[in-house]
């Protein structure tokens with residue numbers, strides 16, 4: 053957060069000396085840790101930071117305090133084999149700061165530590181259960197959806213069961229019931245009904261399923277599932293490939309009703325990151341995630357658009373595809389932010405409105 057965004061200059065003319073270097077053939081995906089890169093570049097002057105130049109894991113930005121240090125490093129290291137970096141030949145150019153909007157569209161993010169366990173993420177209401185399915189059950193579920201028609205969105209494919217989710221309104225048409233959830237998810241629903249962590253008296257009724265298929269490098273934009281469309285428990289089963297899911301929440305400030313979605317959104321610009329908290333969780337295949345309470349209502353969740361994820365010091369490839377099954381319960385009545393069916397809950401400093409049964 054708050055880290056400047058850099059890129060490779062588009063034209064050689066833009067390559068005037070700067071304190072920032074774009075270094076190719078260098079990074080965690082080729083076995084070089086940020087620490088080892090920093091120790092080599094530190095010999096030419098004080099390094100301010102090393103950042104991923106993109107999601108490849110093979111290109112980094114080395115940011116110096118002084119342009120002079122960058123110049124020395126470039127002269128000494130460019131195109132030569134570097135003994136302290138496994139003998140790799142680095143390809144180095146000056147880098148430029150990217151305009152914000154461009155950086156945002158590429159979603160070049162500063163890495164945040166990735167948690168493996170729900171308890172490390174420390175978000176109330178978020179639960180992750182590993183190995184919720186066996187490899188055989190995973191195979192059968194994938195085969196079942198692959199036999200059914202997919203709907204192609206611009207970057208991923210989806211299937212809807214129970215009720216169709218409309219991406220334009222981020223809502224469901226409750227009058228258009230597509231039928232019961234398919235029999236191939238019966239055993240999953242049964243296992244969900246005794247989900248660990250939930251109070252045994254909590255009845256778990258789920259009547260909407262969205263299956264998402266993500267090709268490598270495709271993620272999901274930050275969102276909170278529409279408060280008025282779905283009830284309080286959202287289960288997401290991960291199949292085929294892994295990913296990381298990130299969560300973000302504003303620490304303070306006011307939340308306002310969003311007329312289009314009936315969700316609550318924060319007014320300030322997301323790029324003003326000073327009051328934004330982010331967490332990251334690794335979702336392996338066959339795991340299931342539950343978003344409830346604060347995790348469901350207050351935190352946005354999203355999947356960064358990466359082909360590889362850095363999970364601590366390990367490079368994890370996304371795989372040929374990731375397929376998720378998201379189970380939700382559609383709210384039985386239409387609510388608006390002013391509805392008498394709304395009640396206010398206070399989570400930390402801000403107010404959220406949720407629909408009551």
Ligand SMILES: O=C(O)CCC(=O)C(=O)O
Nearest residue numbers: 262264277288353376378
């Ligand atoms: O793919 C996932 O695990 C999450 C999908 C999701 O957040 C959604 O459909 O709202």
Ligand SMILES: [Fe+2]
Nearest residue numbers: 275276277353
């Ligand atoms: Fe979601």
